[in-house]
Amino acid sequence: MVKLLRLVQRDHLMLFFFAVIISALIYSPFLLSVGMIGLAALFTFALDWNAKGWLRFNPNFFQYFRNFFSSRVHIVITLIFWIVFLSGIMTEDWNYWSNRLMMKLPFLVLPIIFCGLPPLSLKQYWGLLYFLVFALTVTCVGIGINYLLHFEEINTLMKQGRPMPTPRNHIRFSLVLAIGNLAAFYLWRLQFKFRYDWEPKAILGAGIFLFLMIHLLSVRSGLVALYLAILGLAIRYAWQTGKYGVGLAVGLGLTILPLTAYYTIPSFQAKVAYVRYEFWIREHKLSGNYSDLWRIISLRMGMEIGNEHPLVGVGAGNLRQEVKARYAKDYPEIEQVRMPHNQFISVYAGTGLIGLAIFLFALSYPLYRVLLQGRGSPQHNPGLDPSGTSLGNALFLGFHIIILASFMVENTIENSMGVGIYAFYLLLWLQVQAIPTGKLSGNLGSSPFSES
Secondary structure (H helix, E strand, C coil): CHHHHHCCCHHHHHHHHHHHHHHHHHHCHHHHHHHHHHHHHHHHEEECCCCCCCEEECCCHHHHHHHHHCCHHHHHHCHHHHHHHHHHHHCCCHHHHHHHHHHHCHHHHHHHHHCCCCCCCHHHHHHHHHHHHHHHHHHHHHHHHHHHHCHHHHHHHHHCCCCCCCCCCHHHHHHHHHHHHHHHHHHHHCCCCCCCCCHHHHHHHHHHHHHHHHHHHCCHHHHHHHHHHHHHHHHHHHHHHCCHHHHHHHHHHHHHHHHHHHHHCHHHHHHHHHHHHHHHHHHCCCCCCCHHHHHHHHHHHHHHHHHHCCCCCCCCCCHHHHHHHHHHHHCCCCCCCCCCCCHHHHHHHHHHHHHHHHHHHHHHHHHHHHHHCCCCCCCCCHHHCCCCCCHHHHHHHHHHHHHHHHHHHCCHHHCHHHHHHHHHHHHHHHHHHCCCCCCCCCCHHHCCCCCC
């Protein structure tokens, strides 16, 4: 047993905790905490099987902080935490402010931790995406079987605006499923395999299955995000290659697919029926606690709060009490108070135009570093894309489109799972970008995260 433990290396544990986090973002917030605590332990402690004690304080601990302070992109990501922290000077509701601060803490802690982890090789990164696709496929098989066993009941619930049963929150699951769709086709395009020649075909089959499943779930956030990502990547491909017919074909396909799904997938038809019913309710100005109605009310309230405090907002910690007061005044019949269902409006109402500008900068800078400055492109690092195309950067762009689309219809990073999805997959890709040119492993002492 001791001999087996001696074979465990730091990068093995890192990959294990990455896999735990990938699983957690599908199944369990508790596992998410376990994974992040595990990465923090790797950051703080070192394995030393030759010493009397197998665990000791990591001698590179302070070097990791120097790595962080030399990486502009990791510093910028932490701004999402700091805008909430600094708005504390305006806070009256300290409980809500501290809750928001703890929710955003991964945006401060994870960039630092990732700067103390070994850079990922491409094979390791692809392996993690492979695990994501596998986990989603198994999960969706279970969801599909449950749907078939309770066909009429679930369709009836969906006609009433209820979601199909999924692990944890159906909206967050749909976002992970959208990311998994892109990951499956990315791996298939690379013809990735661990061992067997049939694996790329199996990955393609899994990608098609996951694409059908996201339509079966019929969660609008995930569907729209995936469609926008596909359309954005098609436009990028057409622009880079001059094959504009491909872009038009994809656009036409994305128009036909929902119509096809409506006539072939009962759950999709049930969801469309409910949306049409809500439109009818709004058209006839009838009252009721319907999802689209309160979404619109929450957006209007968020904009009103932001417009009344345009520069610095009402304060991230004060937003909940401000929304509650407006509900009590304008909509006393609505029992459940809804925060603004748009991440950008939430930031604007809480921290004003200054906070929103910082937030947009923190979102866009990693994308700018990777796509526009060529960091990680085949020209900058040939080892990152053996196929000779910018598939990796396309995946990174698709991920951002999915996240930004979700921000338009949800306050995505106002809960732990949303924060985990965005922060983890963003930093995971940047961990691949940290690989020095021509190398698949880095010397942390020389700080592979440093930027010129």
